[in-house]
Amino acid sequence: MAVLGDLSAELIILILTHVPFRDVFSFQLTSRSFHTVISESTELQYHILLQTSGMLDNCNSSLPLRTRYEMLREREKSWLLLQPRFTRRISVGHSAVVPYELLGDVYMVSDGSKATISTFTLPSDAGDPVSSSRKLHVGDFDQGRIIDFAVAPEQDLLVLVTSDSDTPTGALNLQIHCIQRTTYKRHPLSVAGPISLSFDVPCSCAHAAVAGDLIALTFQSGDSEDDQVFLLNWKRSTVLAEMKSPTHLHGNAIFISRDILLVPNYTGLSYTGPSIQLWRIPEPSTKRVVLTTPNLTLNLPAYHPEVEVHEFLCRNSDNSSSQRPFYSDPDQSIVLFQLFTLSEPEPSSIELVFFVHRKVFLELLSAHENQPSSDSVVDHNSMHVLPWLSWGPPNTRFFHPTWYDQSSHTDWIVTAYGQRYVFLDLRYRTQEGTPVVVFDFNENTVKRVRNALEKAQTQDPPSLDIALLDVSIPTSIKGPESDGDPALARQRIGWCWKNRPGEDSGRNVPWGDQVLSQIFSEHVDGDLPYVMLCSEKLYDFTGTMMDDERVLGARSGEFHAGVDNLEVLWFG
Template sequence: MNVIIAALAPDPPPSPLLDLPTELIVRILARLPCPALLACRLANRSFCTLIDADTSLQYTVELYAAGAVDNPASRHVLADRLRILKERERAWHRLEFSRIAQIQVPHNPSSIYDLTGGMFLLGESYSRLLPAWRSTDATRSINLRAALKANSTADALDGPWAHIDIHSKIMDVGIAAQEHDLIAIVTYSYTLANELLADLRIHLIKLSSGGHHPAASQPVLQVPRMPFFPGHCSVSIEIVGDTLGVLFNSSRLLNARGDATPAVSFYVYNWKTGKLKFTRTANGPHYNAFCFLSPDVIVLPNITARSLELCSLSVPEGSSEDPAPLQTLCSLALPQITSSTLLHRIWCRAEPNALATCNGTFADAPFFSDPARAVIIFNVVAQDLLNGTLHYLSLVVHRSSLLARLELAPQLSPASSPAMQPPRVEWAEWGPPACVWLDGDGLAIRWITVTCGQRLVVMSRESPAPILIYDFNPRAVARRTHAARARGRLVRESAHSDLECDGGGAKTVFLRRAALLSTVFEEPVRSEMGYSVTETREEYDYESVMMDEGVLIGVRLDTEADNIESLVLHAVGPVA
């Protein structure tokens, strides 16, 4: 009866909004957030026709589905941006490469590297020692997108590699190319060589010129003296907006010396003014790395407590300490490990990095992955104390999921003591709906630059092997499963997964939930977050593989010294 009544009911009256001129309606719709725009498209046939016919509104919808944001600095016209976006997403889904080209590494590489915003950086050593013992004397970098565009018909690319040498030994680098055209180079020089005490400095360099950055009032930041020895200490440095954070971990060196000096030192600066804003020290191995969730929130993986600490970089009102102690607002527990397991390291990374402004130097890319919706990867190294075996695991979670959990946590008052224990959320409460654990024991995971936006790339250690692309974008996964179902190409493999059989160059498995069985954890670790895995049909003979915007990078090593010999670029979709 209800169906009959609904069928006889009159159509809803037309919206008065439709009486306005079409150009004005488009301008109104363009101001809506994309979910509201899609609701309008479903609610009214006239709205649907208008949205489907307008390039700017279609571009908004496609950006939202792809997890990307527009680049206001791009010179591409709107129609080209929409075309490039659609073609690139189609190429990602099918793992189709518009071209493959190789870049030779012409210098003697060190262990320092980075990959961000289309730029690959690799340290240079003037020493001929084995890679593990080489110091870093300079940096070399190459713009991958520019190299591909400039050599569109060549199979082998020669560069050019930009060179920066500040005539000091380099510990590590941090890059904010998109926002500030900035590279921060951390250097060391021994003051008491017999005690391995080093003076540390952070040089603020304009990436495009190699000179000191004009926005920095102090071109070099002096860091408090601390123990340092290459290979026994680690550095993590990140830059977002005016904030530069740098973390030093000397636990391996200090344990060997029996020193009581704090093993971990964390400093947060305003790099433009040179002011030190926050500090934290710890006497245990506690921290290896950190990552920005937003311009004023970071995540610190705590090895000792086996948790992710969410910390605010906003100075509490009424605080009289200068610099202020870094405060943990919330602690998210990791799954319980077995009594015979020891955690050694937890590294983390998200690409693109969080942005404080979109008015930076994004070159000519028409769009880029949305930092707010990007995933963070936490690479965990654990050891089985019974047999000495090392295990490698990766935890993947969206930035937005961690920030949402922070919003649910009770807030500490400005007068709270730094010694107060922050709220702790157990793994079972926050982890399964938001995270995916991957077993990395059989994967080539030498590099952490394997994510961009909401995608992750891996391949087996045993090469040749196919390349696997994990996609954690829920909207893209839902769109693809719906399209595959409509074409009759979706095959149920189990209660938790479906296989897309498209007959093309790749095959895709859609997973609705998964479980990791590992001897590291006391029980299987469940993941409720859906994702897809697409595998190339072709196999590749690479040591490992990395990922950036619109490109996969296969790494080839020489056979003698285990050096990076060349990078093989796989352009996904148009080279824009």
């Protein structure tokens, strides 16, 4: 029987490309010859870096393997150092921040009158020209106003939701148009034309999301009895299903896979707290299906009786593939949740954000369907419910964003992509500007920084040498003098994880334990680890957004309104 040592290097490499990277590292230690084969193989080094970075290879890319490996390595270095490889300014000139989307190398924004959508193509190379915006006029399709829109780049699709009224009173008629992005004409696969939905109650908001052949449209009336989520087949212009949970207020629905929908729910003044519902999308049928019970409900911590949740939103990366040589693995991405609360007796709005990896929801639902957990209980509506303590603490991370700023947090919604989240840190704001900060929730990044930290304990000043990238990062840099005080040290890299016994936790980033206890009556204890990366350069941005390749810094116009221009920070 042949042993591995008898195989050719080419065959060993082929076998190891199907092995998790940790096993490749272990195998590398078994002999000097295997160490040489692995360390000198570009294919295996690329395989390892893809896995540790949470990226997928585009097998259709025509670029040589070594080029893809070098591009990925430079990209990961740039993100870790928060040093863009080039910057570019784009004039926008919008007087208000209104519905917008950042996806597939384009920034799309509607105007204040909600009658047009301007599309700005974002550069992916230092030599790319800054082209003028393209405008889509809603009047070319109907006489309504834009309520929301969503984009599916891989299908060249723009889903446009319009209304015949822009006031939240009286009956409402919604039109859902499926438009080809490249032509601004009706999409050729939308054979039956726009979809019409009519409601007898006022609409406070409507949100659209698209994946494959399906559109998820969330209708919010402000009344728990009338909130609904519709599943539409945009190619057939039909309503596939209607999801309606009694006594629940819906947030915006998102697809976490092609057949699973995630819907945030909140119940107003109720100590039971908000929840996250997972719905498995039914098989296509000739009749509309009405669903009243989610497949699984995940409770958030119970909150105090005097607290009211008045909005609960979420955002995730798109499920689409990419034309780039590599792209973020959707299943490894984080889902960003925004929770807005009011408390009595003096109502004051408090925003919380929290993060969960998308794969957590997929794994919880799969485990529940295959082997129902003893932690799962059934409430009076026969819903399968997981209590907070049985799923939440190890899988979530909460923040109370008082120490960072995005102007108005509801203005800048596209602040997370892949496993990263971007914001401006007010703790270090000066006259020169504010640093850009990124939280990286990639567990492999956390482990590499943790290992580098252990090796750097004897250094003065400490500096972290990050494996696989051959890059060194100082843990802090000197800040500018302020109000006569001595120059302050500004964190360059930080971390937050559950500490091992005796481990230093002095650089944990604050995340608002006191505020959480004022809102929730149940312990939160979110332990999802992350690494904080802080830019050395200061920026004069009003807010930040991000996609898979870049950070967009927004600068406000006159009187700090709208967006005057964007600065593209491209990382790769």
